[in-house]
Amino acid sequence: DDVLAMMKDNGGIVMVTFVPGFINEQVRSWSANRSAEQARLNSLHPGDPERARRELAEWTTAHPIPRATLDDVVAHIQHVRDVAGIDHIGLGGDFDGVDALPVDVEAVDAYPRILGRLIQNGWSDADIRKLAGENMLRVMRGVEAVSESQTALRPNLSRLNDR
CATH class of the missing domain: 1.10.287 (Helix Hairpins)
Structure with missing residues (x-):
């Protein structure tokens, strides 16, 4: 939670994963x-x-x-939002690299179910848009702006002394 809370200060984004051991x-x-x-x-x-x-x-x-469920995913997303804030959350999924996924969240076709459940829990259309991509676009635009501001700088070619 300490790391999640830092998102409010640094403008970052937490891409929420659905790894069962992280959410249940x-x-x-x-x-x-x-x-x-x-x-x-x-x-x-x-x-x-x-x-x-x-x-x-x-x-x-x-x-x-035991099996994690769609309810666990929704609760996890809500917790991240509660701590990090609506402007600092996105959907990461993580559908590869795990042995099992939560029940009813086995593939990307679960996104409408997840978003629908969040809407039922009181999330506004604006909140859903932020979660579903607007927050990521904001962060990527910031990354691009920093990149553009650095294009005139020469790369640092210094090396650490081998010891």
Whole structure:
């Protein structure tokens, strides 16, 4: 939350991700417990990684991963808005690089469901426009302005001394 609050001062944007372990406490806790179990099994069977993998699979079967949901995504977006402010939030998604996605948020076709739920929760049309792209465009225009202001500067060719 401390980092989110800094967005108000620096003009930045937080692109909200849908990674289940970031938006749902039960998923985060399950992942931590699985990692601890994996470390425990690896230390019990240091010369037998196949046994450790097999026993971890058994643990996972006995302790199925909880699922994050559309409600978790909406609550996460609302929290980021509450802390960072409506001018500093965007949709990041992060549909790649995860083993699972929240229920009803498995692909980009979830965006209308997410936005619809936010509208039901009282978000205005202007708020939705900011979240859906206007904030990102504002930040990118700022990046372009800084880039243009630097074009006349020579690159710094100095090097740190090798030690």
